[in-house]
Amino acid sequence: LSSRPASETLADPLLSAATERQDELPRAMSDPFSTGRIGTRITPLFSNTPQGSALTVLVHLDTRDLTFRRGLDGVYHGGVRILVAIFGSTIQSLDHREESFDVTWNESQYRQGLLTGVVAAAELRVPAAMLQVRAVVSDTISGRMGSASQWLEVPSVEEGRLEISGIELLALEDSPTTGHTHPLDPGGSEAMGILRAGRPVGYRCTLYNPALDRAGIFRGTFQVAVFRNGEMVVANQPMALQLPAGKDPRRLAIEGHFIFPAKLRPGHYVMRLTIADQPANTGPQRAANQFVDFELGP
Numbered sequence: 001l002s003s004r005p006a007s008e009t010l011a012d013p014l015l016s017a018a019t020e021r022q023d024e025l026p027r028a029m030s031d032p033f034s035t036g037r038i039g040t041r042i043t044p045l046f047s048n049t050p051q052g053s054a055l056t057v058l059v060h061l062d063t064r065d066l067t068f069r070r071g072l073d074g075v076y077h078g079g080v081r082i083l084v085a086i087f088g089s090t091i092q093s094l095d096h097r098e099e100s101f102d103v104t105w106n107e108s109q110y111r112q113g114l115l116t117g118v119v120a121a122a123e124l125r126v127p128a129a130m131l132q133v134r135a136v137v138s139d140t141i142s143g144r145m146g147s148a149s150q151w152l153e154v155p156s157v158e159e160g161r162l163e164i165s166g167i168e169l170l171a172l173e174d175s176p177t178t179g180h181t182h183p184l185d186p187g188g189s190e191a192m193g194i195l196r197a198g199r200p201v202g203y204r205c206t207l208y209n210p211a212l213d214r215a216g217i218f219r220g221t222f223q224v225a226v227f228r229n230g231e232m233v234v235a236n237q238p239m240a241l242q243l244p245a246g247k248d249p250r251r252l253a254i255e256g257h258f259i260f261p262a263k264l265r266p267g268h269y270v271m272r273l274t275i276a277d278q279p280a281n282t283g284p285q286r287a288a289n290q291f292v293d294f295e296l297g298p
Contacts, residue, residue: 038146045166128156198262
């Protein structure tokens, strides 16, 4: 996609509403190449239910680029507005979500937030197609803005191919047993908390359309590989995977944990999960890949 003159983008109801209220947030959404002054990164996580497919979009913010006011009581106050939209092959958005968050942190939370950043989440219904996800954020105090975008292909699960949902990564040391935290707590949500090399990392995803044997068991292999700047830095050997069918035999939940090697330096990485079934299940072997990007902290 490319940016369009205002006369064309106004065909989108999202942008038409922005014109009426002179709102810069949707206007910034119309430019897929804008970046802004707030460090912003997104992680779209695909999922599917009998009702259809959805994306949970995690929006990672660099808290050091946000403005906070410290009250006389020592409490820090700030806020952000976040707009997430999905685009297909046209200039019109297919769906969008807008959220506003007020941030109230004590001294400890504030300092932790500066180190780890924060994560907000938005869920949108999506069709099976090649899509672009865009997110625009605005600091409610300074007006400073940031944006990020990413292309991904949402598969058609209904066609019966072996597919893997988006992969949630969880820093087990941060929140091993609790549910999701407040979207703007330091460290973000349960998914995509601060990850560190040499520490336990949990993962969970769903396998779609698995081939089951007569006992109702999926038998296959899984393999994890990690990349940095396009170069593979970690890859394990394929390992055996056995999953019993649950209430929905077309959707098998997968979860486990691993440890990134301590030699990995802090920075941005991409993990690839490959799951293959055994040829004996259905004849020809099928394989599916899913990718997720993440940051390793110091």
